[in-house]
Amino acid sequence: MKRLFTIVALAVALAFAGTAFAQDKKAEEAPAVSPPASAAPAAPVAAAPAPAAAAPAAAAPAAPDHPVLVSADKINSGDNAWMLTSTALVLMMTIPGLALFYGGMVRKKNVLATLMQSFAITCLVTILWVIAGYSIAFTPGGSFFGSMDRLFLNGMLYQKEAGKLTVSHLGTTIPESVYMMFQMTFAIITPGLIAGAFAERMKFSAMLWFIGLWSLLIYSPIAHMMWEGTSGFWAGKGVLDFAGGTVVHINAGIAGLVCALVLGKRLGYGREPMAPHNLTLTVIGASLLWVGWFGFNAGSAVAADGRAGMAMAVTQLATAVAAFAWMFTEWMTKGKPSVLGIASGAVAGLVAITPASGFVGVTGAFIIGIAAGVICFFAATSLKKALGYDDSLDAFGVHCIGGIVGALLTGPLNVKEISGTDGSFLVQLGAVATTLVVSGVGSFILLKIIDVAIGLRVTEEEEREGLDLSLHGERVE
Numbered sequence: 001m002k003r004l005f006t007i008v009a010l011a012v013a014l015a016f017a018g019t020a021f022a023q024d025k026k027a028e029e030a031p032a033v034s035p036p037a038s039a040a041p042a043a044p045v046a047a048a049p050a051p052a053a054a055a056p057a058a059a060a061p062a063a064p065d066h067p068v069l070v071s072a073d074k075i076n077s078g079d080n081a082w083m084l085t086s087t088a089l090v091l092m093m094t095i096p097g098l099a100l101f102y103g104g105m106v107r108k109k110n111v112l113a114t115l116m117q118s119f120a121i122t123c124l125v126t127i128l129w130v131i132a133g134y135s136i137a138f139t140p141g142g143s144f145f146g147s148m149d150r151l152f153l154n155g156m157l158y159q160k161e162a163g164k165l166t167v168s169h170l171g172t173t174i175p176e177s178v179y180m181m182f183q184m185t186f187a188i189i190t191p192g193l194i195a196g197a198f199a200e201r202m203k204f205s206a207m208l209w210f211i212g213l214w215s216l217l218i219y220s221p222i223a224h225m226m227w228e229g230t231s232g233f234w235a236g237k238g239v240l241d242f243a244g245g246t247v248v249h250i251n252a253g254i255a256g257l258v259c260a261l262v263l264g265k266r267l268g269y270g271r272e273p274m275a276p277h278n279l280t281l282t283v284i285g286a287s288l289l290w291v292g293w294f295g296f297n298a299g300s301a302v303a304a305d306g307r308a309g310m311a312m313a314v315t316q317l318a319t320a321v322a323a324f325a326w327m328f329t330e331w332m333t334k335g336k337p338s339v340l341g342i343a344s345g346a347v348a349g350l351v352a353i354t355p356a357s358g359f360v361g362v363t364g365a366f367i368i369g370i371a372a373g374v375i376c377f378f379a380a381t382s383l384k385k386a387l388g389y390d391d392s393l394d395a396f397g398v399h400c401i402g403g404i405v406g407a408l409l410t411g412p413l414n415v416k417e418i419s420g421t422d423g424s425f426l427v428q429l430g431a432v433a434t435t436l437v438v439s440g441v442g443s444f445i446l447l448k449i450i451d452v453a454i455g456l457r458v459t460e461e462e463e464r465e466g467l468d469l470s471l472h473g474e475r476v477e
Contacts, residue, residue, distance in 0.1 A: 064169040065230045066140050067155070067176055072163045076173035078304040083174050083182055086299025090185035093292035094192050095122050101285025101347075102196050105340070105393050108277040109466025110200045111476050117195045117207060122188050124208060125215050129184045136220035138170060138183060143233035146224050156180065170229060171302040182299060183223075190219055190248045196393030197256030198263050201463055204471050206456045210446055214255065218442045222435055223247050239431040240414060240423050242311065243300035245355025245407040246435040253400020254436050255443040257391060262447045263456055265390035267463050279339050286343040290319060293350045297357040310418060311357040315350065318369035322349025325373025341377070348376035348398050352406035356413060359423065364413035368406055376402050407432050 099118035106114050125133070135150035149155060156176050158165045171179040191211045198207075225233045226247050234246075241247060266274070276282060297315045301308035326345025331337040352372035356364060380397030391397060407428050414423030450456060457463075462470035469475050 064167075064172065067150070067166050067168050069157060069164050069166050070172075072165060074167070074173070075165070075175060076303070079173040079302070080175065080178060082304035082308065083171070083178050083299060083302065086295035087178065087182045087185055089292045089295025090182070090189065090299065091122075091292075093289050093296065094118055094185070094189045097285050097288035097292055098189060098192050099285065100281045101289060101343075102199065102393055104278045104281030104283075104285060105276040106199050107274060107466070108476055109468055111277065111468065112474050113204070113467035113471055114195070114199055116204070116472060117199075118192050120204075120208065121192045121195070121211055124212055125188045125191060126184060128212060128215050129180075129187050133187055133216055133220045134180050134183065136216065137187075137223040138168065138180075138228055140169075140228065140230045141224070143231060143236075144221050144225055146220075146228060146231075153180065170227070173303060179302070182302075186244060186248060186296075187215060187219055187223070190244075190252045191215055193249070193252035193395055193399050194256045194259060196395035197391045198259040199392035200467065201263055201266050201392075201457055202259070203454070203456060203458050204467075206450050206454060209450050209454070210259075210456075213446050213450075214443065217446070218255070218439055219247075219251060222251055222438060225434065226431060234427070234431045234434065237427050237430070238421065238424065239427050240359050240410045240419065240421070241355045241407065241431065242358035242410075243297045243354045245352075245403045245410070246431050249351045249354060249399040249403030250407065250432060250435045251439045253396045253398075253403060254440045256395030257389065257400065258440055258443040259447065260389050260391045260396070262444065262451070266392065267460060269390045276340065279343075283339060283343050286346055290346060290350065293319075293354075297354060301358060307358050307418070310361070314360055314362065314365035315353050315357050317362065317365040318353035318372070319346050319349040321366055321369025322346060322352065322373035322376075325349075325370045326377045327373075329374050329377045344380065344394065344398060345373045345377070348372045348402045351399055351402035352376075352409075355403070355407045356410040359410055359414045359419040361415050361418060364409070364415070367413060368409050371405050371409065372402050375405055404432055 095118055099115045102118065103111050103114045130153055132148075132151055134153070135148055136146045139146040139149045141147040156166050158175065158177065166176040167174065168176045168179040191214055194211070194214070195207070202210075224231075226235055226239055226241050229235050234241075239246070268274070293315060294312050298308040298312040301311060323342050323346040326348060327337045327342045330341040349369045349372050352368050353360075353365060356368055360368070376398050379401040380394040384391060384394070384397055389396075408425065411423040411425040411428040414421075416422060447456060458467065458470065466475070
């Protein structure tokens with residue numbers, strides 16, 4: 001009966017999505033309805049004579065293609081307030097959201113070390129982003145690398161007495177300082193996600209070196225390629241990645257898989273129990289991620305407008321659908337729906353809707369949610385078991401696979417009335433492939449260099465004792 005119930009539930013969800021798709025198609029095909037005659041203004045008795053020569057309409061100023069200094073009255077207070085809020089929400093996703101989500105899934109002897117990773121990454125990437133990361137990612141330059149115009153945020157100004165400040169060409173209604181901070185929070189959480197793949201076995205010093213180099217040499221160039229609209233390679237080709245399917249999730253997920261393969265399996269993996277020590281922390285962390293993700297996706301509109309509202313709506317829907325899709329799939333295959341399963345499904349939905357959130361409607365949210373929940377479940381269970389790699393906390397199975405699902409589906413599910421542009425599956429595929437190759441190969445090279453220089457993995461004795469005590473001299477009582 002349980003299996004019958006889950007099959008029926010999934011069928012109903014798929015049928016509902018299909019019905020919504022059909023309704024959307026009918027709406028698109030319906031002819032425009034003329035306004036009622038009563039709504040039209042009455043015709044004047046006699047038309048006024050036309051002026052001798054109509055003045056030509058003033059041309060709208062061209063949009064800037066680089067950061068510019070503007071007067072303070074150009075700032076939209078509503079947009080600015082929303083982006084300040086979104087920045088805080090996305091920072092909350094890493095500390096405490098991701099820290100608790102990952103911390104609850106490791107063994108008790110590694111909890112503090114896992115929390116420490118998220119906290120230290122937040123500090124490290126903040127510093128590197130100000131020094132060079134922002135300039136590499138979000139200033140005009142080459143196809144793969146920005147200029148050095150904003151090293152140490154040089155030229156990013158706020159002049160109170162003069163009533164002027166700089167704005168980014170990618171967010172002209174908010175201060176450049178706010179845009180920089182918003183993008184910093186993305187740069188922080190992305191390498192934080194990688195830590196889930198090498199949890200419980202990487203040296204803290206090696207982690208700092210890897211994350212620091214990866215942030216500057218891999219994350220920032222990929223962000224430039226996908227998001228810097230004036231010179232970025234894939235941005236110029238029209239890739240649709242609203243909030244980071246390629247830049248954040250595929251990028252971090254494939255790097256995580258490479259880390260897991262290079263480091264090798266945890267001692268006792270597959271032979272000793274490695275159950276999560278505290279799922280309460282994990283659920284709290286997942287909940288904080290869900291709330292923070294509204295800043296992540298809706299904030300990527302860089303405005304308090306209708307697109308932000310639609311991005312928020314489809315994010316909520318896809319997350320709920322994916323959580324249930326994972327839960328019902330697990331219930332059907334394993335006999336019981338788990339707490340870890342529904343939380344993981346929610347994160348998979350958040351991941352998959354990320355690239356599509358500013359481009360799809362309700363139908364797309366349903367389809368992406370169902371696909372993410374089912375596919376990521378099998379990637380994190382069956383695929384991992386079949387290939388035998390130890391991706392400790394499923395960074396690859398959830399983030400890379402979920403990111404690929406979302407990025408590829410964004411093209412065909414794109415709604416032009418929402419996005420204002422056409423979607424291309426081939427462009428999406430090219431961007432996905434580029435991210436996989438650049439991040440995968442780049443991560444491998446960095447890991448090998450660090451391994452030769454200082455070593456990547458803790459000793460067997462330190463791993464058995466637990467990283468909390470062996471690396472940080474502390475433990476959870």
